[in-house]
Amino acid sequence: MTGQLAFVESPVQLLNVLEWAHTRAHARGPGPAPVPGTGAPAGTAPGAPPPVTPSGTTPATAPDAARVTSPLTVVVLSPTDPMSRGQLRRMAQLARDEGLTVHWQEARDGGGALLRTLRRLAGPLRSAERVIIGDPFSRYVQLLLTLFGPRHLTVVDDGTATMEFAAQLGRGERLVRWHRKGSLGPRELVLAPVTTLARRRLAPARGRTVEIFTSLPVEAPAGVEVTGNAYAWTRARFGPPLLTGGADLVGTSLVETGVVDADHYARVVGELADAHGATRYFAHRREGAEKLHRIAVDTGLQVVRPELPLELVARRGPVGRTIVSFPSTVVHTLPLALAGTGVRVAVCEVAPEWLRATASPRAQGFLSGVTGTAAHEVDRLTARPARPADRLEFG
Numbered sequence: 001m002t003g004q005l006a007f008v009e010s011p012v013q014l015l016n017v018l019e020w021a022h023t024r025a026h027a028r029g030p031g032p033a034p035v036p037g038t039g040a041p042a043g044t045a046p047g048a049p050p051p052v053t054p055s056g057t058t059p060a061t062a063p064d065a066a067r068v069t070s071p072l073t074v075v076v077l078s079p080t081d082p083m084s085r086g087q088l089r090r091m092a093q094l095a096r097d098e099g100l101t102v103h104w105q106e107a108r109d110g111g112g113a114l115l116r117t118l119r120r121l122a123g124p125l126r127s128a129e130r131v132i133i134g135d136p137f138s139r140y141v142q143l144l145l146t147l148f149g150p151r152h153l154t155v156v157d158d159g160t161a162t163m164e165f166a167a168q169l170g171r172g173e174r175l176v177r178w179h180r181k182g183s184l185g186p187r188e189l190v191l192a193p194v195t196t197l198a199r200r201r202l203a204p205a206r207g208r209t210v211e212i213f214t215s216l217p218v219e220a221p222a223g224v225e226v227t228g229n230a231y232a233w234t235r236a237r238f239g240p241p242l243l244t245g246g247a248d249l250v251g252t253s254l255v256e257t258g259v260v261d262a263d264h265y266a267r268v269v270g271e272l273a274d275a276h277g278a279t280r281y282f283a284h285r286r287e288g289a290e291k292l293h294r295i296a297v298d299t300g301l302q303v304v305r306p307e308l309p310l311e312l313v314a315r316r317g318p319v320g321r322t323i324v325s326f327p328s329t330v331v332h333t334l335p336l337a338l339a340g341t342g343v344r345v346a347v348c349e350v351a352p353e354w355l356r357a358t359a360s361p362r363a364q365g366f367l368s369g370v371t372g373t374a375a376h377e378v379d380r381l382t383a384r385p386a387r388p389a390d391r392l393e394f395g
Helices: 011-026 065-069 082-097 113-127 139-147 161-171 186-201 232-237 262-276 289-299 310-316 330-337 363-372
Strands: 003-008 072-077 101-105 128-133 152-156 209-214 224-228 243-250 278-282 302-304 319-325 344-348 379-383 392-394
Touching: 003 011, 011 072, 011 082, 011 152, 011 209, 011 232, 072 082, 072 113, 082 101, 101 113, 113 128, 113 139, 128 139, 139 186, 161 209, 161 363, 232 310, 243 262, 262 278, 262 289, 262 319, 262 344, 278 289, 278 319, 289 302, 310 319, 310 330, 319 330, 330 344, 330 363
Parallel strands: 003 072, 003 128, 072 101, 128 152, 152 209, 209 224, 243 278, 243 319, 278 302, 319 344, 344 379
Antiparallel strands: 379 392
16 A cells, blocks of 8 residues: 555545545546546546535645545545444445545454554555645544654545644644543543644644645645535536435534433424425434434424435435535535535524523624635524424525
8 A cells, every 4th residue: 555545434435535535537628527535537527516615616726636636545434333334335336436445443352452453554654755734633533643743634525624623733723622621531641642633733844745635624734735525526426416396404523412301302393394295304423313313203304314425325316405414524524515506405593592501602693604614605503592482494
């Protein structure tokens, strides 16, 4: 395993590695585009729409785009939850179909898994020209970065964490997920040296370049290159989708992460379903079975556990003419993946009274930022306080 090495821990990370490889391949210039990660020529999908970025421009061409012909190997640092593992297995097969080499590493399988993983990856990491990661907040990835500092580093999207990563990197802060309070417990104190060194390795320096490949609006720290993710591979590979007459709701793990109160969430899901004539609820892979059962019983919605990231599920179809989501990455990614299809995306703001008392003080501001920076074509929905006559309205 040499050349370019990607570490992924979630299905969305692997999807965005595929998008990165596709974008780099097309940045080589005119002529047949190579298969992502291999440099082998491939035909262009007929009728594929032109690239679009969040700002409406074409994606930036990377300065060293000629290096795209270096082989790309993806290492899956397998999570433990069954939903993520299932989606990752299917995404891994899609990546292999596109010509990428994929290795599945049971990185969390027992006490000796960490040492086995480090032994297996030590050589490839030392020789890798570029390392691509999807979650700079991951302790696993941070440990790998402290042991082996890459010459070229690319960070692809893994949810809205990219926005917080770019902001914290620019401010010189330690890396803390937005929904965490940031206090240093015993575990954090032990890992503090790892996090500090990893943060340095995630910043550009003499002999090291850093790129953020994203569909989100980020403020690039000094010296960091930002490349737009237009979901060009997704649009060329799948769709356009068949549209149904109703609406689909997109679930969130805000309850599971301790940010939003479960009762408030269930109430608003029911109101959204009534207001928009929704028939399906696409569950987040981290949503619990008990919560999903309550939603199905209370609202009559068909709860769907997607087999792939929602961008691919929606692009393949069938999908509702309206997709309603809470603040999350999809309010930025779905307008790109579904460009030109006629699907309308709406985001429901999270009201302050929904937050749990134990939620991070940064939670409200961060979620408002996700909503406020969504593409201009995304409709905003405002939830009023819970009273019998209240409705969810377009803001």
